[in-house]
Amino acid sequence: MRKYLICFITTFIFYQGFTQEKILIGNITIVGNKITKEAIILREITFKKGDFLSQTGIDIKTKQSKENLINLTLYNFVDISSENSGGETNIIIEVVERWYIWPYPILELSERNFNVWWDEFKESKYSDFSRMNYGVYLVWENFRGKNQLLKLKYRRGFKEHYLFRYEIPYFNKEKTIGISAFAQHFRRKKSFYNTMDNKLLYYENGDKYTIKDYEFQLSILYRKNTRHKHKLRLNYLQSNIADAIKSYNRYYLKNEKLKGDYFQINYQYANEQRDYVHYPLHGHYLHFQLKKNFEGSSPVNHFELIGKVEKHMEISNRLFIGSSFKAKVSSDDYQPYFAQKGLGFYDYVRTYEYYVVDGQHYWLSKTAIKYELIGKTNFDIPYLKMSQFKKAHYSLYLSVFSDLGYVIDKQNNENNDLTNQLLFGRGISLDYVTYYDKMLRIEFGINRLGEKGIFLHFTNPF
Structure with missing residues (x-):
């Protein structure tokens, strides 16, 4: 039956x-x-x-x-x-x-995040403004009305940065193949050259630049389906360092020279199913990346495999859960310092913002349960007549988060006790989201070390 x-x-x-x-x-x-x-x-x-x-x-x-x-x-x-x-x-x-032409004046901090800068500012008795950068940054979105992107940056100060980027999403009749060109040049007066006690060690020499970096990229984009993207990217990276940095860390370039460079081929695949990439509440996301490095004057010749998956869903009325998992593995456990990155820069365990956890392999898990205090609310800004700014929206969420991470380091683990052990942070967050993909996250959390703190962020936590 x-x-x-x-x-x-x-x-x-x-x-x-x-x-x-x-x-x-x-x-x-x-x-x-x-x-x-x-x-x-x-x-x-x-x-x-x-x-x-x-x-x-x-x-x-x-x-x-x-x-x-x-x-x-x-x-x-x-x-x-x-x-x-x-x-x-x-x-x-x-x-x-939206408004597409943004000539940003630059007046920014020269540290990894606000909290790190504020600690140094306090130590100077609120008098040292030298860790600042200034200049102009032109971002022209939807260039020529064809979703092309043009970026130009001219930044002076403590950490100089000159940048050019031009991206065409597609140029063929079928609208499936695009191209992107990118070049940037960094000059730093204060440069980090090693990681000790899970903090970056810096070197300065008056007004002299201690590290000069160059990077060039050329990418081919392929997007046949609206939700699936492929990218093949060619990279060239070069770093020029002061003689003192070579003395302080002979593995920085790992070649006993003052110049190191290498090439890289990078393939990426993305399956984008999130409802809103900057603050998703529904859907999932899959990203896969395979890198092959080719040594130049520095012995950077390893493979890297990076994968990330996200899932977001509504579990009850106005109650959402989001979770992500990211992992990176490398084929070489002993890499030049300037070519490796673990946690503490783009990827980090929340409540460990003050630390850099370097290594050749890592995994990172993030979970947040969000309650919608105020749903997406549209409103008109008085006295503004331009349609690109007059109509706005905002929403507010209260979330509870829990992050886990683990970094495997075989090069410098004796000097950094956060490597090769579980990192754990948890806390609460108030997230304000508004138009032009802007947001403010105010977090209070505690990590496995028992350290508590309030942290400010301006991007999606996943």
Whole structure:
């Protein structure tokens, strides 16, 4: 009897899928794209004029298309609606475009994060402003209305940085292949040359630059499906150091010279299924990266494999959970110092912001349970007439987080006791999210060492 019941239910569901009325997609109208070319928007839409879809299919594809457009980060608001006309359904896509040209004046801290800078500022009795950088940074998003990206940076001060980046998402007729070019030059007066007691050791020599770095990249982008991306990148990296740095750490370049360089081939694959990449509440994300280094004047010749997975879901009304896991493995346990990174820079265990945990391999797990104090709320800013700024939104979340991490280091573990052991941090966070992908996270947490602190961040914790 049970077997017949299962067969009946399966047949019924299968039959319903075929018998649901199909709807003809008519005209697709786009409203609000004063700068963006229609082809850029239509590229993200998962249906087209002339398709026959069920109402369920239209709802699913409309949701996917809206998420695709939001994750382009070109629009503050996206709305997709439909109307029936003469036996077909017409689609209306409304977008509120952002402001795309940003000439940022630079006045920034020259440390890894705010907390590290504040500690040094306190030690100077609130008088040392020398750890500052200044200049201008031009970011031109949606360049030429084709979702191209142009970046130029001119930064002087304690840590000079000159940068050029130009990215074309696609140039072929099928809109699947793109290209990106990138070049940057760093000059630092205060340069870290080693890690001791889980802190960076710095070297300064008056107004002289102690490290000069160059990096060049050329990337080929491939995106046939709206949610799947491939990237093949060629890298060249060069570092020039002061003689004292070579004396303090002979493994910095690992070649007994004042110049070290190497080449790298990097393949990346991303499966993007999150509803909003900068602060996701639903969906999942998979990222895979394989690097092969080729030695130049420094013996950097190893493989690196990096993988990351994220999952976000709503577990109850206004209650969400998000979790991520990232791992990195290398084929060489003994690498030049300037070519390796563990935790403490881009990746970190929350509540360990003051520490750098170097190593050749690591894994990192992050989990947060978020309660929506204030859902996404739209409002108009008075006295502003420009559509790119007038209509805004904000939301507020209270979260409880728990992070785990582990770094394997075989080079310098005797001097850094946080390597080769479990790192654990937990705490609470108040997250404020607003338009232009801006957010403020105020966290209070405690780590495995028993250290407590308040930490400020301005990006997605995952």
